[in-house]
């Protein structure tokens with residue numbers, strides 16, 4: 001099937017350019033009651049007579065304009081979105097239905113606990129299910145993202161050492177870690193020491209032993225790590241860490257690989273975060289709202305953020321009376337709507353369903369790995385779980401780099417995978433199909449990747465010149481991030497000065 005040209009029209013003018021004086025998006029019959037002038041209700045000083053450049057447009061033009069614009073966006077409802085480490089799985093519509101139930105969607109967060117029992121029960125059930133899924137003793141649902149979960153977890157580690165009057169100085173982090181790990185440790189007041197990976201792609205145990213000391217607060221380990229490789233010596237790692245009096249933090253963003261198979265609590269992990277917007281199918285949105293619950297062992301429970309949802313008999317309440325807490329990380333309870341969706345997901349999958357998710361996610365990634373291994377370089381031959389990382393080593397000889405491959409995929413109708421991460425792989429292409437993709441779609445993606453490899457050899461300009469089907473081809477990504485121009489200004493006297 002040809003998936004190219006999924007975009008309807010790339011030459012959509014701005015809504016301002018479709019404007020013409022006198023067009024209107026509504027028309028009503030003339031008033032048959034007495035008209036009350038606006039300046040009789042509102043202070044005339046506050047009334048604008050004109051909004052410069054305000055577009056005038058008909059309803060049908062307006063609807064078509066935004067509907068066409070929406071087709072420019074690649075999203076999980078459109079096709080495979082194989083961004084490694086991001087777990088861009090399908091967001092079931094059932095979750096959306098549940099989250100829109102009025103008592104859940106419109107309840108005020110300041111409502112007294114006795115009047116919000118159902119809502120608290122939802123939080124409590126999710127809390128308890130996440131304990132069971134992770135094998136941990138305590139959970140907070142408060143953090144709004146994985147990275148905020150890391151911050152929460154490391155602040156708890158800090159409070160744990162402080163409570164023993166043994167504050168420590170360092171956090172050890174493998175060189176394959178997500179950039180948020182060192183950021184969270186640094187914001188928490190620690191110095192970061194990097195641990196290299198060995199030739200199997202796992203953490204180097206010799207280096208870990210060398211760097212471990214009574215000055216180390218914790219090791220932050222991603223498992224499976226960002227190469228998709230399970231740290232199979234996790235118990236030994238736990239021993240090394242605990243013998244030095246340090247704690248073991250697990251970045252659980254890649255939990256989709258482990259769901260229902262094994263539990264961090266059984267591996268000697270002290271504290272971890274999960275991403276509801278990855279493993280538990282809640283939407284990532286345009287940067288949020290996410291949800292990054294933190295689970296911990298008994299020894300860290302006193303330091304969890306407040307409030308915790310507690311249950312007395314059959315009544316639920318918010319427990320603020322926790323003298324050793326690290327405090328609040330988020331207003332109210334965190335992103336409640338995400339928790340509703342995650343609970344709906346867990347309950348609709350059931351225990352066996354959760355297990356099937358990780359099995360299928362791992363199978364899908366390994367299918368891609370196997371079928372692309374003849375065309376793309378695999379920097380590590382250690383078996384991988386839910387994602388596979390290739391390098392651009394073979395294509396680079398023809399002058400084609402990872403970025404070119406990613407851009408060419410756009411022309412072929414797919415969202416590119418994660419690129420240039422993890423940093424330890426030269427020109428990394430990190431592919432995570434998730435369990436949402438069926439075999440047909442995986443095959444189409446694989447064919448597209450093989451086609452790009454073939455083009456690299458036969459007509460590399462096609463790849464290095466990609467994309468040709470997108471509205472914008474190759475952005476200056478640094479400038480786009482650092483000096484974004486997000487405002488459109490009406491053409492007028494400022495025109496010459498305004499780049500936007």
Ligand SMILES: *Cc1c(COP(=O)(O)O)cnc(C)c1O
Nearest residue numbers: 085145146147178180251253290
């Ligand atoms: C996504 C991710 C994070 C950060 O999660 P956010 O919700 O984006 O803040 C941290 N670590 C790993 C390994 C991740 O994949």
